[in-house]
Amino acid sequence: MSDLLSSTKPAVRIGALMTALLAACVAFQLNASMLSPALVSMARELQTDDATIGLSQTMFFTTAALFSVFLPRLSDIIGRKRVLTGMLVVMLVGTVVAALAVNVDMLFVGRIIQGVSGPVVPITLLMLRAEVTDPKRYGAMMGLITAVNGGIAGIDALAGGWLVTNHGFRSVFWTMAVIAAVAIVFVVLWAANSQPSKGTRMDWWGVLPLVVSIAALLTAFNEAGKLAAADWLLVGGFIVVALVGWLVGPFAGRLAPTLGYLNVLRIGLIGSIVSIVIMALVGVHSLPVLIATTVLIGATYAGIGNIMLNGLGIVLSPKENPGFLPGLNAGAFNLGAGLSFVVLPAVQIAVAPAGGTSTAGYTSAMLVGAGITAVALLVSFLIPKPASAEVRPAETASAA
Secondary structure (H helix, E strand, O other): OHHHHOOOOOHHHHHHHHHHHHHHHHHHHHHHHOOHHHHHHHHHHOOOOHHHHHHHHHHHHHHHHHHHHHHHHHHHHHOHHHHHHHHHHHHHHHHHHHHOOOOHHHHHHHHHHHHHHOOHHHHHHHHHHHHOOOHHHHHHHHHHHHHHHHOOOOHHHHHHHHHHHHHOOHHHHHHHHHHHHHHHHHHHHHOOOOOOOOOOOOOHHHHHHHHHHHHHHHHHHHOOOOOOOOOHHHHHHHHHHHHHHHHHHHHHHHHHHHHOHHHHHHHHHHHHHHHHHHHHHHHOOOHHHHHHHHHHHHHHHHHHHHHHHHHHHHHOOOOOOOOHHHHHHHHHHHHHHHHHHHHHHHHHHHHOOOOOOOHHHHHHHHHHHHHHHHHHHHHHHHOOOOHHHOOOHHHHHHHO
């Protein structure tokens, strides 16, 4: 128990910091996931089609990927609390613009502005790392914060569906705006500032080619497919998933310093691959199997893999440039999220019969996702071991 209680900061201060950081992550995650049930309604009320509304989602993730490349590093230089607060304020402005949208172009503008908040999660983890130095305690807290990145325990999708049904899609944006405003107040009052690279000049010329490359790649893929209508069966499944992620996340984060970040990451990736393959081959024909594999993916991806990847970005970053890897990781995450709205539906449509749908289309899209995850598993063997963030066996035995 002594390792959990030991900290250079008062427990009350750490609790207030965690509240502020969790509020910021929740505010960001709602922008990413709460709109899923509203897409069809948005297309109808703004007099456009599903493909165009799907493009607004890709625009959000595109902007999130672009700003994730450099904002974490900028936060090292000018202050993490300042950058996090600024991102949340800009996100709030974009949310209001989207809520007031009278046409799809105005919606695009709002979603693009919201995307500036892309690196909220890595910046909050950097802020937490600066305050909590004990590996086990940090791992558990990191797991809780990063679990939010997989969804707000399904409440986001459920609440979004209820709001759209009873009050229209604009109510979703107004709800997100209120939560963003609360998060801003919490961060201003309780978040601790850290500025490890004060006085360093930002390498803007190094940022430029990365931003241009990501923008060009996403723009090219945007032409390749379109978004299908929201699936309420999947919405219900997601309610069961982030619950699992929230339960597994802190446990996985606590386990990482002793079992090893890379080992836990690979367990999550292998579990995700197996779950997706079973879902693709069996789950499309069986509702019980579909539900079971959805729960497994919630545990293996949201609860283990995603959390370990975010944690590795923090613990492997060089001390002189701590925002570098978290920024690249957040950029890659949002890049993948944006591409998923065009690549996987394109595969589904290409395999499905003309003018209709078939399980073959869904199966093919899922198997492509499993293949991409398998590549990620192979690439994980190129990641160095974060020895400084892990507890050696002798230390574990002495702590016991």
